[in-house]
Amino acid sequence: MKLKTLAAMALAGTLAAGPALAELVIPDLSYRTGPYAAGGTPFSDGYQDYFNMLNARDGGVGDEMFRIVECETGYNTEKGVECYESTKGEGALVYQPLSTGITYQLIPKATADGIPIHTMGYGRTSAANGEVFNWVFNYPANYWDAASVMVNYLLDENGGSLEGKKIALVYHNSAYGKEPIRTLENLSAQHGFELTQLAVDHPGQEQKSQWLQIRRERPDYVLMWGWGVMNQVAVQEAANIGFPMENFIGNWWAGAEHDVTPAGDAANGYKSLNMNRVDASLPVFDDIRKYVHDAGNAAGDGSNVATVLYTRGMYAAMLAAEAVATAQEIHGVAAITSAMMRDGMEALDITAARMEELGMAAIGPEFSVSCQDHGGSGLGIVQQWDASAGAWIALTDYIAPDDAVTLPLIMEDSSAFAAENNIEAGCM
């Protein structure tokens, strides 16, 4: 009983402190603990550092300061719900949970509460249909785009035909890992390759049997939908069975430095997708170092600047800040609400010139968002790990997905969702 009153008092105290209105509140549902911390930490560092840099350098956006509310989810859906409930009352503008599981939780809740969700390259793929998912955005690319980009890349490598090839998919046995299966099945029927599915259970430390099967069946290519500790283990296991690394391609959540460094030289040649270009010389990193790190405000320990996931976190923050600016422009007020933020996200237009202006030239593809299309362009690059240089080398320019494959799937899944939940499709 005592504990209850204590907690009640503490909670009452924080709730009484209340929302300070004239601020742009950005909740950061991060995870710096648990089996996925290796990926969650640099992403969250980049996300927070960029907003802090804008605060220090420009005084926020449109003279309105950002306030970041961090909440640790541990990649756990129950904690994610707790974080959502505890931060939404503060005037949260947009949620980026960096977890497909938490995204599925939040889609109905945030839609009911009128707060946009941005799931950049993860989450529910069919949310790209903005007429059904008014409040959910997954630009610039989604999982089905990723699957299609991978297959297009392989087609390109094999002179346009994958007839008779064997491709294995190693995936995290969760909503996240299962997302690409349907697309890959369709693509396998279309291009005549044979698809083997190998599920890896959470958290992914145990993959011996899956890789034994790969050794036995000798697929031509292995694709991977992995995250957290699963990636490192998979790269190590692939090295152990002597699978040719250049035929092993991860998606964009399975292609960061910490995924390949534990395997050392054996990881050399491992490929992955990326939605960003990794370039440590971007001027924006200098600004972050100057205005945030030198001032002692770095999120985390400040060691992740310019890594793959740090860059992506920063990119996510940039897209959010640009949406804020767009929303301010549309509505003519600086202190925007979450509903205005949604309008800003829906009218977002990212051009090469704008990215250059922001000090991050060519960091991502050009794209624009519309009411019908919340999914962006879906482009991705293929990068390869160079173990001796310790760096990811971009092998290709941005590759386009096959919209003829993904679009019907998106329509099918989103209309099923709309029917299940009695949603009248349409623009807001």
Added chain:
Amino acid sequence: MFYREAGDFKTSYEADSQTFPIKFDRYRFWAVLAVAYLVIPFIINDYWANAILVPFLIYTIAAIGLNILTGYCGQVSLGTGGFMAVGAYAMYKLMTAFPDVSVVIHVFLAGGITAVVGAAFGLPSLRIKGFYLAVATLAAQFFLVWLFNKVEWFYNYSASGQINAPERFVGGIAVTGPNTDAWAKYMICLVFVTVCAIVARNLTRGTVGRKWMAIRDMDIAAEIIGVNPLQAKLSAFAVSSFFIGISGALFFSVYLGAVEVGEAFGIQKSFLVLFMVIIGGLGSIFGSFAGAGFLVLLPVALKVIGVDLLGWPTDIVAHLQLVIIGALIMFFLIKEPHGLAQFWRIAKEKLRLWPFPY
């Protein structure tokens, strides 16, 4: 002084064998119910409902279920997560297959389906005991999670393998789905907790419960005095799974709204509920409430104190949480192996003599 038997005369057998023989206890019980039913629904907000009270109530049902099996009948089970998953997926299939039937009926049916599954997995308990039975139930845990991941029929062939609770109403008020009001979520869970706790309490006081306890204390002796171990053990598994199934159904439909079996009903869930039962007190209905409250509230309280009041980094607080909860579990197991319920009992004993202990 006010907490005593003296002066509280019983004139009938019913009065003599009631749940709370002491008048003060009865008043306190009604006071708690009054606050729960008449005060909290009017002051509750989204945060209190979704982050604290609804999980507390749902875990309480699960803890009552496990307590019947482990605390009253002495059969150790590590399959709670798997049985909750059965409840959740049964609920999902029922909700989507029969949208016109009330969810209240669905919850009970989900409990019934779980009871059947639980009894089937309880069959090994007739041959094996203790650690070996724990391992057998562990197999149930892993098998059920694998099953719900593998067979697409259970999640209606959705692309992601997630199940989502559609919006459903009780008496015109939404109780599942995103537009549910905080008080409606809370009330439906509260009603189920009340019913489950009263049923469980009375089951354990009667013939059935005494048979369970006889089996727990010494199964050979129980058999000699005429308790049928087959019936007693299987009924314990069935009743326990019934409650766990109800909690799984509510966990999915009311609390989270969307679940993924590996993440929500993994082995961690089994351990969490087991810890609740152990910390709360084996063989006590109050202990199920106390244990669930303790393990739901403590992380939230630590987070609020660490992050919101002291302003520490979130990762340090998250790590500290593990340390503190682990230390507290060890502390309780050493200092009070009978759990929080024993503190309650001791407090009541002391109260009886207060203020003139002799």
